[in-house]
Amino acid sequence: MPEPKPADSVGLVVPQFRHFDEPLALDCGVTLPAYDLCYETYGALNAAGDNAVLVCHALSGDAHAAGYHEEDSRKPGWWDNCIGPGKPLDTNRFFVVCANNLGGCNGSTGPLAVKPHSEKRYGPDFPIVTVRDWVRSQARLADVLGVKQWAAVMGGSLGGMQVLQWTIDFPDRVRHAVVIAAAPRLSTQNIAFNEVARQAIRSDPEFHDGHYVEHGVMPERGLRLARMVGHITYLSDDVLHAKFGRELRDGKINFNFGVEFQIESYLRYQGESFVNRFDANTYLLMTKSLDYFDPAAEYGDDLTRVLASCQASYLVISFSSDWRFSPKRSREIVRALLDNDLDVSYVDIESELGHDSFLLPIAQYHEVLRAYFDRVRTSP
Amino acid sequence: MNMAGLRAEQALIADWITAGSRVLDLGCGDGQLLAALAEHKGVTGYGIEIDPDNIVSCIKRGVNVIHSDLDAGLSEFDPESFDFVIMTQTLQATRFPHELIDEMLRIGRQSIVTFPNMGHWKCRAQFLLGRMPVTRHLPHTWYDTPNIHMCTLSDFEDLCAEKHLEVLERAAVDSQHRAVPGMGLWPNLLAEIAVYRIRRRG
Numbered sequence: 001m002p003e004p005k006p007a008d009s010v011g012l013v014v015p016q017f018r019h020f021d022e023p024l025a026l027d028c029g030v031t032l033p034a035y036d037l038c039y040e041t042y043g044a045l046n047a048a049g050d051n052a053v054l055v056c057h058a059l060s061g062d063a064h065a066a067g068y069h070e071e072d073s074r075k076p077g078w079w080d081n082c083i084g085p086g087k088p089l090d091t092n093r094f095f096v097v098c099a100n101n102l103g104g105c106n107g108s109t110g111p112l113a114v115k116p117h118s119e120k121r122y123g124p125d126f127p128i129v130t131v132r133d134w135v136r137s138q139a140r141l142a143d144v145l146g147v148k149q150w151a152a153v154m155g156g157s158l159g160g161m162q163v164l165q166w167t168i169d170f171p172d173r174v175r176h177a178v179v180i181a182a183a184p185r186l187s188t189q190n191i192a193f194n195e196v197a198r199q200a201i202r203s204d205p206e207f208h209d210g211h212y213v214e215h216g217v218m219p220e221r222g223l224r225l226a227r228m229v230g231h232i233t234y235l236s237d238d239v240l241h242a243k244f245g246r247e248l249r250d251g252k253i254n255f256n257f258g259v260e261f262q263i264e265s266y267l268r269y270q271g272e273s274f275v276n277r278f279d280a281n282t283y284l285l286m287t288k289s290l291d292y293f294d295p296a297a298e299y300g301d302d303l304t305r306v307l308a309s310c311q312a313s314y315l316v317i318s319f320s321s322d323w324r325f326s327p328k329r330s331r332e333i334v335r336a337l338l339d340n341d342l343d344v345s346y347v348d349i350e351s352e353l354g355h356d357s358f359l360l361p362i363a364q365y366h367e368v369l370r371a372y373f374d375r376v377r378t379s380p
Numbered sequence: 381m382n383m384a385g386l387r388a389e390q391a392l393i394a395d396w397i398t399a400g401s402r403v404l405d406l407g408c409g410d411g412q413l414l415a416a417l418a419e420h421k422g423v424t425g426y427g428i429e430i431d432p433d434n435i436v437s438c439i440k441r442g443v444n445v446i447h448s449d450l451d452a453g454l455s456e457f458d459p460e461s462f463d464f465v466i467m468t469q470t471l472q473a474t475r476f477p478h479e480l481i482d483e484m485l486r487i488g489r490q491s492i493v494t495f496p497n498m499g500h501w502k503c504r505a506q507f508l509l510g511r512m513p514v515t516r517h518l519p520h521t522w523y524d525t526p527n528i529h530m531c532t533l534s535d536f537e538d539l540c541a542e543k544h545l546e547v548l549e550r551a552a553v554d555s556q557h558r559a560v561p562g563m564g565l566w567p568n569l570l571a572e573i574a575v576y577r578i579r580r581r582g
Contacts, residue, residue: 315439334446335456338426341402347435347447364432371439 001068001076008084009076010042010091013067015107018144024102024137027292030127033116037141038063038107039099042083043091045146048379052147053089054138055079055098056155056162059230059286060278062106065098066091081361088369089154093378097145102137103129103285111281112213124210128285131158131293135165139173151376154178156358157325158286161293164333167312168295176376177312178369181322181358183329184303184336185294190324193233194287197226201280210281223280224271231270236321236354303336313343315372317365319357320350345372386416388553392575393466393492396549397421401463404428404488406450406480407470411438418443425462428454451475457487468494469573472527478539481578485545490579497552499532499568517572533568540578549577 005011015038024032040063045052055065057078066083068076083089083096100108103126111126142150153166153174160182167177186194201207204222208215232240244262259265299305314337318330327348337344349365351357357365386394390413397403399421405414408427411434417423426444429435438445448456451474465488471477472495484491496517497503503513512522520527531539533550540547552560552571560570567574 331456338446338456339458341424343444344426345435345439345443345445347432347445350432364436367436368439371436374440375442 001071001073008086009080010067010084012071013040013042013064013069013077015040015063015069017107018141020137020140022140024133024140026127026133027130028127032102032109032127035102035109035137036107036113037099037102037109037137038104039097039141040064040066040077041098041145042066042096043094045095046379049146049148051093051151051378052095052097052142052145054142054147054150054153054166055083055089055096056134056138056153056159056166057098057101058155058157058159059290060274060283061100061159062104063098063100063108064106066096079359081359082366082369088366089373094151094373094376095147097141097147099138099141101129101134101286103282103289105279105282110279111210111285112279121213122281123213124281124284126281126285128288128292130289131161131165132169134162134289135169138162138166139170142173149173149175151378152176152178152373154180155182156180157182157355158290158293161290165293165295167310167314168306171309171311174312176315176372178315178317178372179330179333180317181319181325181330181355182316182333183325184296184332186291187329191291193229194291196229198284198287200225200229201284207280210284212280218275219280220275223275223278223283224268226280226283227274227278228267228271231267233324234354234356236323236352238321238352239354242352303332304339307336307340307342310337310340310342314345315368316344316346317358317368318346318348319353319355319365320348321352322355322357324355386412388558389468389494389573389575390416392551392553392559393468393494394421396492396577397423397464399423402461404457404462404465406454406465406467406484407473408434408438408443408445409468410434411441411443411445413466413468414438414443415441450480454480454483454487459486460489462488464488464490464492466492468492469496471495472529472531474529477529477531478543481539481543481545485578485580490548490577492575492577493536494573494575495531495536496527497533497568497571497574498530499534500572501569502572504569515572533571533574536574536576540576544581545578546581547576547578549575551575 019036021034064077065079066077085092100106103110111122153163155163160179163177163179167174201222204219206217207219247262295306296303316330318327334346347368403423403425405427408429414427428448465484502515506513552563554572
């Protein structure tokens with residue numbers, strides 16, 4: 001953390017844990033007898049309990065959305081540019097909650113956790129959880145925190161899908177829904193990329209059918225490759241070109257298979273730093289949750305019908321160069337909301353930075369968020 | 381109706397709109413009209429806007445705004461899903477005004493359209509002197525103007541006739557947005573801004 005603490009930072013934060021004894025019936029048919037959720041909160045819940053905002057994380061996120069864990073932490077939480085005193089999601093006004101998703105590897109119960117009444121870890125036996133399961137588990141956390149209704153639920157990418165699911169499953173518990181860089185379901189191409197990532201992990205000789213921890217190893221090569229493929233889809237061709245072009249690390253072609261182009265070095269670095277902080281089984285599980293997300297499936301693929309009982313006001317945001325979840329996908333959501341006469345505003349932010357834009361402090365984007373949150377009514 | 385801050389043209393529109401109706405405002409700018417209509421007439425609906433700064437202004441006012449290019453069409457909206465589709469001072473800047481009018485009357489039961497009148501005497505005078513008109517209301521030069529499809533009241537009414545559209549009301553204001561005296565006698569000469577309420581016949 002920089003010294004002195006920046007005025008717009010939530011400062012030092014401590015992750016909190018909550019144990020849930022009430023069994024959770026999952027979409028896959030399995031019931032989790034008990035589980036823990038790791039979460040962080042910023043700001044204070046007001047007396048009326050109407051200023052709480054839930055932030056949902058994406059594929060590789062965690063509960064640490066803002067602030068710093070240690071005085072000497074170099075990096076703040078993953079959405080620190082957006083959450084803090086005076087920031088677009090202003091912690092002077094709002095009580096912000098972010099929880100690590102069930103099945104995750106950063107505090108909440110997931111494949112790395114030990115099975116109840118057992119000494120073994122779940123590993124590959126952890127049930128595949130869905131976006132709906134996450135929303136159910138988050139609703140229980142809301143109960144515990146005394147939040148009857150969220151002032152807003154907000155998230156990007158897979159986080160945006162959770163926001164949408166929240167407004168479908170608990171229409172009276174969400175006043176505002178901020179759905180960023182999301183899609184009503186994955187495209188075939190999205191699923192294809194996820195499958196490449198999964199195969200990279202599963203075909204690593206150190207994967208051991210998911211029991212790699214017992215073998216004292218990690219399918220590092222597979223996870224690294226999975227992240228490299230994923231990372232390409234998070235950025236646009238333009239931004240890759242602008243950052244790296246065809247620049248050569250040694251200034252010349254060496255006619256071998258070492259790292260030659262700068263982009264190769266960058267991707268390897270991204271893959272390398274990911275294996276140090278993420279679990280392969282969680283990655284597999286999260287990509288499956290993405291693939292399965294399709295709220296319209298039960299309604300004859302009619303998104304308009306799914307959203308018919310929704311009550312929230314929506315802000316939908318896309319980014320012009322996002323080809324993973326393109327603006328067209330956000331407009332599918334907008335159209336279904338319009339069909340239902342729901343309050344909705346939609347903005348496509350001009351950005352060359354691709355899908356990753358939703359995590360970046362783009363001026364226009366943050367101005368839109370700020371303007372929107374200013375209109376979210378809360379008690380003093 | 382007295383609504384502080386509205387241009388006379390907008391106040392006229394507000395008078396024409398039925399309370400509690402559902403409105404779509406194409407090229408809604410900073411959302412002032414929709415915000416006033418919501419506050420004073422209980423109107424619901426959406427604005428469509430392309431300029432990012434205007435979109436932020438709309439959100440600040442609590443106006444539902446959809447970021448969209450009118451030239452890309454209005455296919456997202458179902459037939460007759462609005463009571464009124466409004467377009468103020470935008471028709472002349474679109475690529476296919478005649479198709480947009482069709483679209484407006486597909487998704488709305490009625491439309492209200494306003495546009496600068498090229499038939500105004502100041503424009504005619506500049507044409508007589510051999511120049512493209514530049515007026516207080518049309519401040520652009522020929523090479524940088526966004527107004528690519530200018531028309532006169534007569535031209536617009538010809539188009540309405542051709543498309544079998546019924547003109548329900550017509551009004552005119554000057555560049556200060558005051559109602560124009562003498563409008564009844566020489567509308568095409570005296571109106572700087574034309575305001576029409578139209579619908580399909582039959």
